[in-house]
Amino acid sequence: MSCPEDIDIRPITEAEIPGWIRALNTGFLRAPHVSDDEIADRSSYIVLSRTLAAFDGDKCVATFRSFPQELTAVGGAAVPADAITNVSVTATHRRRGLLTRMMALDLAAAKERGDVVATLIAAEYPIYGRYGFGPAAHAAEWTIDVPRTGLDRNRPAPDDGGRVDLVDGAEVRKLGPELHERLRRSRPGTVTRDDRWWQLNTGALRLERSSWKEPFYAVYRSPSGDVEGLAAYVCDDHWGDDKRPLNTATVKGLITTGPAAERALWHYLCSIDWITTVKTGGRAPDDLLPHLLPDPRAARLTTYADWLWVRILDVVRALEARTYESAGTLVLEVVDEAGLAGGRYLLEAGPDGARCTPSDREPQLTLPVGELARLWLGDESAVRLAALGSVREQQEGAASVADALLRTSRRPWCPDIF
CATH class of the missing domain: 3.40.630.30 (Gcn5-related N-acetyltransferase (GNAT))
Structure with a gap:
């Protein structure tokens, strides 16, 4: 050895x-x-x-x-x-x-x-925390029992005046990148997709080792004709002994820029003849989906897990890059055993912008750099982390101040694997 x-x-x-x-x-x-x-x-x-x-x-x-x-x-x-x-x-x-x-x-x-x-x-949870990473965005998957949804399957067209069209891979390569960029500008946790991603996921680039199967692509267009949603899905071929269709549609990806497109595409998927089950693929943990159905219990949560892990390398630039819904100040003691981003920082933030500077003030909150990543992207509560012993309040109420500054109304989501 x-x-x-x-x-x-x-x-x-x-x-x-x-x-x-x-x-x-x-x-x-x-x-x-x-x-x-x-x-x-x-x-x-x-x-x-x-x-x-x-x-x-x-x-x-x-x-x-x-x-x-x-x-x-x-x-x-x-x-x-x-x-x-x-x-x-x-x-x-x-x-x-x-x-x-x-x-x-x-x-x-x-x-x-x-x-x-x-x-x-992360393929395994325990590995990356010791390198300063924290689970900053989670993912969920649902399995929809279509007959239970309560949807009128005879009305597949959107009720808002928009429309759903099926397109091919070549059309997706034209429409998809711009749609994804609009999503990326609005959803924390999303990451860039290069041209190779679109080539691989539409069949323009096929590899010997890949088991790629051409999916169906459904595009939602608003009443004004703008593309606001895209879903890719595959279907199996399963029938019961009594000749009843028991087919499953598995969503390979669904991105939208607003709730109207989201509603229209999920209703469309649940309206396809012969489909009795829809598997959603990875979704945001606070996805609208269950409550887009008349009976939300028709969507059974089958997966909930950490997904995107983040490691802060530059505390000042990270905290100054994001926005803040409320105003406040907070002195953070960031502990980084690798010596890449540790130190004491004063964050002064508000709706008009933020300033983060090294500071010699007494810290209000002490936390490992991995926990800072969870708070930075808005997904986690400092109060909850303090209760778990993951962060330490040096001043009473500091965790609540951190939550008021850092938590977001919608949770971050990364729709990609890389």
Whole structure:
């Protein structure tokens, strides 16, 4: 067994891409075989300087990659983010600190670049808190029992004068990016989608390893003709022994810019002949969906979990980027064991803007940098975290002050995985 100090961690070279992919597939319990198609695809978009690996001799035994991203803060401002993905450690080399070393290299580089935050989707909960990440946005999924909804399935057209049309992938590539940008400017927690995302998710780019199945695409247009919603869904083919249809529509993605489009698309999905069950896919935890149905109990919550994890790298820029519905001041003592964002900060905020500066005042609230991420995106309550012992009030009532400043009326949501 190699000693940890004998294992080299560094960015990979182009010649090492196949071995890196094999280690990644192994770590994610996929068939380790590496195809020419996969090598060509990875080579087309990864940035070698941001693609790390651990080498035991000449064998890749751990993988790590990051890429540039923008994350929407409360109020709609986009902050530069270091998006982390493809993290794996081969089973034979676990518990040797390899991920810790790769994470330290990447976060230091992100801080040097000027990224405000780092982001990731965590496969397992306990891993990333020790690196300063906090679960900043959650996701929920519902399963809808269509016959129970109480909807009039003979009225599939929206009742607001708008319309729902089916389109193909080529049309989605024209309409989707602008619609997503409008959503991204209005919903904290959303992240950028590049052209490759739209190519992959509409079938223009098909990979050998992918099990992609062409979905149906439904577009909602407002009475004025503006595109305000898009849903992608697939259907199975399941019939009961008595020739009754028992088909399920599974939503692969549904984005809208307002409640009218949301209502119209969910009602449309529940009106499709033969469909008796609709699976919603990942939704915001405070989604309107259950209460868009005459009987909200027809939508059964099947998943509720942490989703987007955020790591603050620049406290001043993060707190100044977002908006605040009420006015107030708060002195925060941010604890960051990695030394990237710790310190004492005075936040002076209100509806007209915010100013955050290093301070020598006595702190009112002490918290780890990971808990700050949860509060920054507006999803969590400082009062609740204080009750859990995750943050500490240095001044009575400070957690309530933090809630009045930082909590939002709608919860953040990230509709993507990366």
